[in-house]
Amino acid sequence: MSSSEIGILQRIIKNDRLVPKGGDIVVEGSRPAESTLLLDGFAARYRVLEDGKRQITALHVPGDFVDLHAFLLKTMDHGVLALSECKIATAAHRDLGGVTATNAHLTRLLWLSTVIDGAIHREWIVAMGRRSKRSHLAHLICELFSRLSIVGMVEENTIRLPLSQAEVADVLGLSLVHLNKTLQTLRADGLIRWVDHQITVLDWGELSQIAEFDPAYLCLNREAR
Amino acid sequence: MSSSEIGILQRIIKNDRLVPKGGDIVVEGSRPAESTLLLDGFAARYRVLEDGKRQITALHVPGDFVDLHAFLLKTMDHGVLALSECKIATAAHRDLGGVTATNAHLTRLLWLSTVIDGAIHREWIVAMGRRSKRSHLAHLICELFSRLSIVGMVEENTIRLPLSQAEVADVLGLSLVHLNKTLQTLRADGLIRWVDHQITVLDWGELSQIAEFDPAYLCLNREAR
DNA sequence: CGTAGGTTTGAGGTTGGTCAACAGGTGTGG
DNA sequence: CCACACCTGTTGACCAACCTCAAACCTACG
Numbered sequence: 001m002s003s004s005e006i007g008i009l010q011r012i013i014k015n016d017r018l019v020p021k022g023g024d025i026v027v028e029g030s031r032p033a034e035s036t037l038l039l040d041g042f043a044a045r046y047r048v049l050e051d052g053k054r055q056i057t058a059l060h061v062p063g064d065f066v067d068l069h070a071f072l073l074k075t076m077d078h079g080v081l082a083l084s085e086c087k088i089a090t091a092a093h094r095d096l097g098g099v100t101a102t103n104a105h106l107t108r109l110l111w112l113s114t115v116i117d118g119a120i121h122r123e124w125i126v127a128m129g130r131r132s133k134r135s136h137l138a139h140l141i142c143e144l145f146s147r148l149s150i151v152g153m154v155e156e157n158t159i160r161l162p163l164s165q166a167e168v169a170d171v172l173g174l175s176l177v178h179l180n181k182t183l184q185t186l187r188a189d190g191l192i193r194w195v196d197h198q199i200t201v202l203d204w205g206e207l208s209q210i211a212e213f214d215p216a217y218l219c220l221n222r223e224a225r
Numbered sequence: 226m227s228s229s230e231i232g233i234l235q236r237i238i239k240n241d242r243l244v245p246k247g248g249d250i251v252v253e254g255s256r257p258a259e260s261t262l263l264l265d266g267f268a269a270r271y272r273v274l275e276d277g278k279r280q281i282t283a284l285h286v287p288g289d290f291v292d293l294h295a296f297l298l299k300t301m302d303h304g305v306l307a308l309s310e311c312k313i314a315t316a317a318h319r320d321l322g323g324v325t326a327t328n329a330h331l332t333r334l335l336w337l338s339t340v341i342d343g344a345i346h347r348e349w350i351v352a353m354g355r356r357s358k359r360s361h362l363a364h365l366i367c368e369l370f371s372r373l374s375i376v377g378m379v380e381e382n383t384i385r386l387p388l389s390q391a392e393v394a395d396v397l398g399l400s401l402v403h404l405n406k407t408l409q410t411l412r413a414d415g416l417i418r419w420v421d422h423q424i425t426v427l428d429w430g431e432l433s434q435i436a437e438f439d440p441a442y443l444c445l446n447r448e449a450r
Numbered sequence: 451c452g453t454a455g456g457t458t459t460g461a462g463g464t465t466g467g468t469c470a471a472c473a474g475g476t477g478t479g480g
Numbered sequence: 481c482c483a484c485a486c487c488t489g490t491t492g493a494c495c496a497a498c499c500t501c502a503a504a505c506c507t508a509c510g
Contacts, residue, residue: 047351050437055354057347069344072337072450077344077442100333104326111336112297118339119294119302121346122282126272128353129280129398133466164488173354178466180490212275217302225297358498389456400499405458 005106012095013037019082021162026067028079034090035068041086042162046170047078056171057124058117059083059144063151069114071096084162112225119217128173131212133182136172138211141192145201146215158200230331237320238262244307246387251292253304259315260293266311267387271395272303281396282349283342284308284369288376294339296321309387337450344442353398356437358407361397363436366417370426371440383425 016039019025025036025043038060045058045066057078060066066080071093100107123143127136148159163171169179186192191207193200201207241264244250250261250268263285270283270291282303285291291305296318325332348368352361373384388396394404411417416432418425426432 045347047347049351049355053355055351057350069340072333072340073344073444074448074450075441078347101329104329104332107329107332107336108297108325111332111339114336114343115294115297115339118343118346119298121343121350122270122272122303125282125346125349125353125398126274126280128350129395130274130278165490166488170354173350175467176489177468177491181466184490216300219298223299225299390458391456401457402459402500403498406498409458 001106001109005103005109008099008103008106009091012091012099013089014091016087016089019086019088021082021085023082023086024079025082025086025088026070026076026080028076030076031074032067032070032076033094034092035071035096036066036080037089037091038062038064038066039087039089042083043086044081044083044167044171045078046081054170055173056167058120059171061144061147061151061153065110065113068110069117083167108225112219116217116219119219123217133172133174133178134185135210135212137168137179137182138186138191138207139213140168140171141199141201142208142211142213142215143218144199145204146218146220150220156200157202157204158198160197161199162197226331226334230328230334233324233328233331234316237316237324238314239316241312241314244311244313246307246310248307248311249304250307250311250313251295251301251305253301255301256299257292257295257301258319259317260296260321261291261305262314262316263287263289263291264312264314267308268311269306269308269392269396270303271306279395280398281392283345284396286369286372286376286378290335290338293335294342308392333450337444341442341444344444348442358397358399358403359410360435360437362393362404362407363411363416363432364438365393365396366424366426367433367436367438367440368443369424371443371445375445381425382427382429383423385422386424387422 019041026032028047040062043060043064043066044056045060046054046056048054060080067076070076096110100110120143123139127139131139144161145154145159148154153159165179165183166176169176172179174182183194186207187194189206191201191203191210193202207213244266251257253272265287268285268289268291269281270285271279271281273279292301295301321335325335345368348364352364356364369386370379370384373379378384390404390408391401394401397404399407408419411432412419414431416426416428416435418427432438
């Protein structure tokens with residue numbers, strides 16, 4: 001992204017505000033007139049079913065547009081929740097429409113960001129369908145480390161993840177009890193330390209092996225788009 | 226999509242050809258220079274893991290762009306397989322680049338199609354994580370009926386689905402044996418008939434109830450984009 | 451007529467869910 | 481200050497869902 005493109009985005013992104021932990025950033029079924037950029041904190045997209053079960057379909061870290069797809073989809077097919085206190089800002093769909101009408105390259109980059117979202121979704125589908133829960137959990141940890149390292153939030157192999165185990169279980173589609181037991185096995189094998197919302201990876205080689213983790217899908221490599 | 230936009234697309238979509246059932250349409254890890262439109266037949270995106278397990282991450286019906294995301298992602302993070310004999314055509318990324326540089330509205334529509342892909346992925350994640358297998362299977366059937374009805378491929382509550390049960394199992398992340406048993410329960414309850422690749426829905430109300438199916442995510446409603 | 455691919459069924463074992471209890475930390479009101 | 485509720489994490493017991501292995505069956509096709 002060129003500096004002039006960054007300038008264009010900065011001009012249309014407005015209304016910084018804080019959302020408290022647990023607060024709704026976007027509510028399911030709404031038709032927002034703007035899209036939300038997450039400046040700080042963690043957020044999740046989620047759906048809740050009739051019987052009260054909840055599934056988290058995406059996690060967002062600082063720098064992510066949490067609902068750029070709503071610019072095209074119009075109606076939110078899921079909610080977005082603040083997993084920690086979140087600093088957010090918004091870009092009006094009217095302004096995004098202006099950008100897409102006049103700046104083809106910037107449009108491609110915005111499009112790209114929604115396409116990467118899709119790639120992450122596919123990776124999650126594979127993990128949910130065909131990996132063991134242990135592998136799936138390892139994969140999630142690897143993904144979070146990779147994504148957080150881009151924004152400089154990994155220090156000494158450690159990240160801060162403000163999710164309760166119940167929330168992680170809703171990411172993996174697992175019961176809270178079983179998530180806890182799976183987590184114990186990774187701890188017992190000396191692969192990770194996970195205490196008080198701090199996760200430290202002790203053996204990246206082994207962990208990424210268990211997860212069969214290949215970060216290619218996150219598109220971290222630089223190339224012309 | 227206006228008729229002039231359709232004309233633009235028609236000019237860049239070339240090279241009709243047939244891919245035999247079971248053939249690769251796009252191979253994992255490749256860097257295609259064009260994107261593929263499925264004109265006729267069924268295709269699947271899939272990944273296979275080290276232990277040989279396969280997960281299908283998306284199904285495609287006639288009219289779908291099967292790998293438009295590769296225009297932006299560059300590298301295919303999964304393969305695309307012909308589930309039946311498929312008639313396909315391709316649009317060179319060079320030409321798509323030309324369209325996106327000059328036609329903002331058409332670009333939005335292409336973008337929209339990748340965003341709908343993402344919405345379907347999320348729906349699958351929810352189904353895999355928090356629905357029973359019976360409900361998940363019912364949901365898949367409902368989705369296929371909805372998508373195929375758009376392209377006029379539902380007749381008398383019946384669709385033709387050229388997938389083996391092993392392939393359906395790879396969609397749901399289920400073993401072949403258990404898929405078969407789950408399928409039996411839907412048959413036994415008089416909800417569907419599924420014989421020789423013909424699926425007939427006998428009780429849409431009950432089936433969509435079990436699936437908690439809400440087609441909103443498919444964006445079937447007409448509105449300005 | 452034999453083979454291959456797909457479907458169906460049964461048996462037995464593993465994974466993961468539900469229920470229940472307990473521990474530690476925190477905040478609140480008496 | 482203590483008693484209490486509440487939230488999160490942890491553990492055990494038991495049960496249901498689902499997997500694997502195995503075999504039988506059916507059809508299409510050489």
